[in-house]
Amino acid sequence: MAESTRARMVTAAVESLRRRGLAGMSFTEVLADSGAARGAIYHHFPGGKAQLVTEAAQLHGQQVADRLTDISGASPRAVVEAFLDLVRPVVEDSTRGCGCAIAAVTVSVDDDHSELLRTAAAAFASWAHQLAVALTDAGMPEARAEDLAQLLIALLEGAQVLCRADSSTTAFEQAARAALAATP
Incomplete structure (x- = not known):
């Protein structure tokens, strides 16, 4: 079944947030990427x-x-390894200019962004x-x-910023090694 307009x-907006952040997201881009008419x-x-x-x-x-509900392991270390494997492609994307759509909404372009902050906080908490x-x-x-779960989410979000800035996954790999070393 075809996806609705x-x-x-909404899917195009997610990708726009990942590429351009909240300030850079435009209706024009969302319309072009979604194939929707201006009146939509x-x-x-x-x-x-x-x-x-x-x-x-x-x-x-x-x-x-x-995606995180699918993570499991026989040991805590196996869970951390599975998490790192899951997020590695996301971090690799960050070296090419993509970020986290959730993190993007925490940087507001106006004074009243409390709903966006609540949405972001709820997402991070659920992860x-x-x-x-x-x-x-x-x-x-x-x-x-x-x-440890909070540390892993902070690792993911921070690594995306650092790796985007450096165009390299070095910071992620260092943090991943440290997380694994701290996990039984």
């Missing part, structure tokens, strides 16, 4: 750019959370929760699993 627009903007998103961006962030956050569950299921005590 609205869904194509306010028909599907009467709240304008804020509504489209919020829905794009929610979609991306859920997509990542869904950390999924990782903590996998680590706990692999035998790690809950409090330690929650701490």
